[in-house]
Amino acid sequence: MQFQPIFSKLMDSIIGVISEGHADRAVITNILKGTLGIDESNIRALLPINKTDETDRSREKTVEEFGGWTSVKNECIEKRIISQFLALEGQDFIVIHLDTAEANQYGVQSIPAKDETYGEKLRGLVVDLIDGWLGEQEIIDATLHAVAIEETDAWLLTIYDAGKNSINSADPKKKLGFILSKAGAHTTSDYDNYLKLSKTFSKAKEVKKYRYLDSNCSLKAFVEEIVDKIKD
């Protein structure tokens, strides 16, 4: 079936995604497809890990240095791949993804109390942190913040544990794993499997019908930011 973007200017546009991992990018890909009506080929993985080679990696003690939030943070500060991506025609937006599970490690000084505003407040703190790393207003304006409270697995819980507010889940990955295993589905955390698991997000009608966004305020805020920024 031919894809039909909601804004015609998106037909030849590409949105870059910098995420902690491949599985996170798969979920974001489906959200972008559903929200904007674009094709997967309009979404481009920007991989800070490509700045290094196997020799670099072998010299480092931990994989963390190159994957996860560290590589996202380093790229936000360095902005090398981001600048390269934004230098090309039709490439005007980037998604920056961070889970908040390790927010205190990457710089959020005090995690808000777990009340009903917890999700919004924590997202706000992480967004401010990302913008601080980015520093340049032009790049901040081009950035869509995919900040998942705890983990992107919490966004998937809106589908697989429907109707419950997934913000409050202490360990969404574990919970999702449990639910999926019970249903006999694969739980492997890689791009292809998470693309399948999150496929529903690529169908705008279903997202609306089952009100997935209402079950996770960080997912809702991300989707609203996509629409707001891109329609301008």
Add this chain to the structure above:
Amino acid sequence: MSIEIRKGESELILRDLGLPEIVCKRNVAQLTFLALCNIKPETKWSDATKRSMTLSNDIMAFGEKYYEETYASNSRESFRKLAIRPFLEQNLILLNPDDPSLKPTSSNTHYAITDLVLETVQQYGTDRWQEAISNFKFNQFPENISTEFKITKAVIKNFKSIIDNQIELGRVNVFIGENGCGKSNILEAFALASANASKDLNFDGLYSKGVRIARPDLMVNSFADKKQSSTIDINIESTVESTEVDLKNSLYPVNPEDIYTEWKDRTEEEAVQKIIDSLGEEMDIDLDNLVLFRAIANKISKQRQQKQYFENTFNQILADFSIFDLNTRSLRGIVPVDSRKTPLGINGEGLDLLISTFNSYEKDELLKSLELFSWLGDIKTDKNDRLKLEGLKPGRSSSTLYFIDRFMQKQNNTLSAENSNEGILHVLFYLALFISSKTPSFFAIDNIETALNPKLCQKLIKILVVLAKKRGKQVLITTHNPAILDGLNLTDDDQRLFEVYRTSEGNTRTRRIKFKSDLSDKDFKLSEMWMNGALGAVPTNF
């Protein structure tokens, strides 16, 4: 000015004009040239003139009168063999310009330098001499001047992995993408249109152009959720000498189940039907309007003839298209010639023969470009395979190409194509392909980086862009090597870079990669951008 100095200048000029050393050194050649340019010992080269001269009465007499030469009566043959013949071969002089109908044996047979030679020699001794020589060599042979054309746009439908794709081409077009994204399919679509243009739409015709032939139902695209089309449609828009020419192809297999099937063009069949229909209507002419009808018919006919010229020219350009995909053994002349294509085979065959026919302009361009190999002194082709008898190649190779290594001892510095490094063979092939007037004007190169050092890749592309512009070539190139991209200047509209990708449905698409207008902050190379994923065209799931 002394006689000896003038003769010395004549020798130098002849050498610069591209005549063989053995001719330039001959007294008779030097004197003949001085006579034909009307240069007496006291005349300046800027005052050279041209006039028609016979051999005995004028040229030889000129030598005797002004250059103190005396000739035996049988010297005429030496003049013919050592001066007149090579001058004619190199287009320095014209035979019987005042009366082209003269028989070769006529006593009035005469010669004159060309206007181009006159304009050139008048610059001798000035600071414009090198420029004049380059201009001379380019214009010396009419075949050096290429037809001005450009393929501007192509729309490909229903071919292999391409459901529907549109490409707007520049002069040098580089395609990058993941393995299996459909880069080669794009090149093959042009080969299919080319086979149609050369009336060669069959297994052999397609194979010789570099198409990977599959069963017809796999050539026409076959997608799980899509009804299979009955035709492959390829529309190509171009300009020939500023006139727009469009070519439509709607190709279908005669036998859809036979891999060896012939293909036919529905567009052509429909066009013929239209003419038949319209002729049928035209037969019913109102005689009162016959004069008016004739005038209109004449007008249409003239326009058609004019259009026909451009269409035929473009058809020929397209018909010559091939996909070159080199292999070193073919370049070395070890693998028997497999390709029907001439002068260069699609895998690298025929390079030695082509180079042996290069004119002085082409040879100069080739040697200039080969400066990137610091060890290379010269290139030789040994038509009679004499060097083989001297033991310079083991004998498996049929190539007569040899390289002179300037770092080696003079008596022991000649390497055969079979013994030389593979990088130079690949580079030489590409240079010959771009420089020669006998090679296609429009062609594709699959995996240009094969056997080349990254730095050489960058430099090669830069040289090929210059040659493509100079020699009127248009090219489609695929590569997996980021260094190739660093030789491209994307601010030049003639140089275009495309990402080839597949949509989530599997449809092969192309997207032009273009910088935004403000490049003031650009401090990164395209190769790095590609490796970082900023250009796409890399696998992203690992």
